[in-house]
Amino acid sequence: MSTDEMLEWEEEARRLRREKADWNFINSLPERHRAALKFYIETGDLRLAQQLSGLDFEDFRELLRKAKIPVVL
Template sequence: MCYIIEEVLEEVRSDKTVEFEAEGLARGFFAIYPFRKELEPLVREIIIISDPRIRRLEPPEAYAIAIGYKEGAVVLTEKKAHLLYKYVDKFKNVQIWGSYELLAHLAEKGLINLEEELSRYERLDTESLERDVRAREADWEEIEKLPPKLKAAVKLYIETGDIRLAQKLSGLPLEDFVQLLRRVRVPPFVTVIE
């Protein structure tokens, strides 16, 4: 079972991804994980962890980790959240996977040919995969219409994935910057699988 956070589902823009998720939901492979108020304290705790070895996690990623902690599910993210379970005892049992761990798991289950899949990813590292998704999904016409400061901030986020730096450059509060990203169809996303 693969949980998809509602916020992530709302950000999907490409027809191919919508079709993939719809089929997965229809066949029972995916389930929507609705927002659960009881997870808020844990999400806040994850966000405010102040260990210099761990970058500050954004709310959707922190929520995904809270789900992983509560449900015993694997968290799939391309961010550096894996440092959380490495350095914070409370989260040592949360499994956090990137694409390579997921590919290895799928190969172990006999669902893919690992050599073929790895050859497709050899040229792309994690950051470029994320950047490619952000750039592909973005509404470039709308981005070009933005005032220069906001346009530069959105382009910085697409290129680097650093939402805090881009948000600071924009001069907007974080929530408003995330809304701006949504308006121009740039997806900040995290997926959780079980």
């Protein structure tokens, strides 16, 4: 995969995360969780977003599910 293809794939993934996310739910969360979800939406960095949230991995995955944010591993 070329660098251009990788950048296009990353931008498409970011667009999908933004579009699919339940922003009303996200905006109702405590600041730390809201910021972690926004960070994940923009970067796709699951582990760092999970660490920023202060939640364990399974709880963060559940938060992503509730926020309707697609996760690609």
